[in-house]
Structures are given as C-alpha cells and as structure tokens.
Amino acid sequence: MTVWTRQTILRRASAADIPMIMEMERRPGYDLFVGRWDDAQHLRNISKSGYLYLVHDGSEGLPIAFAALSGLGHRDGDVLINRMIVRTPGTGTGKLFLRAIMSLAFEGAPTYRLWLRVLPDNLRALHVYRTQGFRDERVVPNGGVRSDGVRVDLLLMSILREDWDARTDALEF
Numbered sequence: 001m002t003v004w005t006r007q008t009i010l011r012r013a014s015a016a017d018i019p020m021i022m023e024m025e026r027r028p029g030y031d032l033f034v035g036r037w038d039d040a041q042h043l044r045n046i047s048k049s050g051y052l053y054l055v056h057d058g059s060e061g062l063p064i065a066f067a068a069l070s071g072l073g074h075r076d077g078d079v080l081i082n083r084m085i086v087r088t089p090g091t092g093t094g095k096l097f098l099r100a101i102m103s104l105a106f107e108g109a110p111t112y113r114l115w116l117r118v119l120p121d122n123l124r125a126l127h128v129y130r131t132q133g134f135r136d137e138r139v140v141p142n143g144g145v146r147s148d149g150v151r152v153d154l155l156l157m158s159i160l161r162e163d164w165d166a167r168t169d170a171l172e173f
C-alpha cells in the first residue's frame with residue numbers, strides 16, 4: 001500500500017515538465033475553464049520569484065496534475081493558486097492534489113490566505129474547492145477573459161489560516 005503524504009504527491013516542476021503541462025492545459029473542453037500559457041510565459045513564470053510550479057506524477061512517472069502558485073514569500077501571506085489542472089477529471093486526483101497544496105501552503109509556508117479564481121459555472125471545480133474548505137469571497141463581474149476571448153465573471157474563493165487551523169477532520173491523502 002502506498003502511504004501518500006504531501007511530499008510524495010507534490011513535486012516541484014522543472015522546465016522539462018512544461019510540454020506536458022501545456023498539453024494538459026489544452027485538453028478538450030478545458031479552454032472553457034482555464035487559461036493557456038505559451039512556453040515562453042511558462043518559462044518566465046517558473047523562474048519568477050514567489051512562483052512555484054507543482055506537479056503530481058502518475059504511476060507512469062508523468063505529470064497527471066499541475067498547479068502554479070504565486071505570492072509565496074510575500075509579507076502579506078497571500079498565496080494564489082493561479083492554475084490547477086488534472087489530466088483525467090473525476091478520478092479523485094484533484095481533491096488529493098488540492099489537499100497536498102493546502103498542506104504545503106499552510107504547514108510549509110507562512111501563508112495567511114490561500115486563494116483562487118474560478119468561473120462560477122465550473123461546477124466540478126467549485127465542488128472540490130468548497131468541500132475542501134474554500135469559501136466564496138466575491139464575484140468580480142467580467143473579471144476574466146476566456147481563451148476564446150469571451151469576458152466572464154470570476155468568483156474569488158479563499159481559505160484563511162484560522163479556517164485551516166480550525167479543521168478537525170484528519171487530512172487524508
């Protein structure tokens with residue numbers, strides 16, 4: 001039996017992972033829910049201060065989930081999950097991956113607010129975030145532009161350190 005921990009789930013991505021990450025961003029239908037960066041943008045981000053690219057490797061050693069965090073190390077403790085994607089939705093990977101990210105952000109860094117932006121019609125993502133303790137903050141009307149150019153509302157969600165500290169459920173991976 002594999003005993004999953006945050007350390008076994010999360011690996012810091014390197015530039016060599018970018019083609020796989022870009023392939024995940026471009027899965028059919030994902031354009032409705034997540035943005036797409038080109039390789040130059042990924043290369044800039046991956047080496048930017050405060051950014052952390054994380055992947056979860058599947059059984060074949062290739063990334064099956066990706067997230068880009070930013071804001072790490074800033075004095076306000078606001079850490080943004082810029083992007084979160086799994087290769088095959090609906091198999092439990094996203095929940096596991098998000099739990100590992102939350103554990104890293106709150107136990108491995110002085111994060112006060114872990115936040116993200118989600119499209120209000122991304123029901124699967126909303127379910128995952130809410131069931132893992134994220135709360136709705138506010139909707140930004142026309143706050144984002146989808147990759148097809150359509151302007152869309154964005155829901156801001158967050159979990160604060162006090163919510164994290166108050167969790168009574170064991171964080172199972």
Ligand SMILES: CC(C)(COP(=O)(O)OP(=O)(O)OC[C@H]1O[C@@H](n2cnc3c(N)ncnc32)[C@H](O)[C@@H]1OP(=O)(O)O)[C@@H](O)C(=O)NCCC(=O)NCCS
Nearest residue numbers: 033084085086089090091092093094095118123124125127
């Ligand atoms: C959003 C995403 C990261 C979630 O990861 P995932 O691996 O698919 O999620 P899981 O399989 O761990 O969990 C899915 C949950 O959503 C529920 N769900 C699925 N479809 C749903 C729907 N239409 N409405 C409500 N809940 C739904 C499932 O029942 C499951 O909940 P449960 O474990 O309580 O039963 C993934 O689907 C993804 O990459 N989607 C495309 C890109 C994207 O939208 N990224 C997020 C941008 S903010």
